[in-house]
Amino acid sequence: GAVVSQHPSRVICKSGTSVKIECRSLDFQATTMFWYRQFPKQSLMLMATSNEGSKATYEQGVEKDKFLINHASLTLSTLTVTSAHPEDSSFYICSASRVRGVYNEQFFGPGTRLTVL
């Protein structure tokens, strides 16, 4: 299967600071990547769709100025949590879409655990 990496795997920061999370597709190009957050024992919650070379599309209720997404290349998308607060503490996961002819397959990264003190 295809490989998607995330960096860092864990980050602890102080309230008010910004944190950048990287998502990379290592062996395929992904014009579309997705960002999710997940709380303990809950399902994934889609935050936004990251499109290479254009603005991200955010799900309803997700603040675009709070969660900045940049998809600068076909293998890299970044999520920046700006002015983080304790309520932003969560497990953040990305997925990258690999085109297989007439359909797409999603490959997920290993996730980033964010703790805001």
Added chain:
Amino acid sequence: TQLLEQSPQFLSIQEGENLTVYCNSSSVFSSLQWYRQEPGEGPVLLVTVVTGGEVKKLKRLTFQFGDARKDSSLHITAAQPGYTGNYLCMGSARQLTFGSGTQLTVLP
């Protein structure tokens, strides 16, 4: 994003029992993926089904895509404790659609 109706949400069974997880939608999908997620990790792709009526097997796991490509099932035969985890279905169409997950616990 529309949710796929995934059931059951929680399932606890004894080792050796069979089980089936269902994902249903009113939407037609070009493909549907099944994933398994363990705590603190990202979901790992198990299988992709593409053709209506398609059946794929992965050891004790059998995946089926509905004839109309609107639903799918995952059947586990004689489950073992190693199959404990959260199983998630995700459908691809014009937008991403995924289920709420099934937390499976297989007791020894």
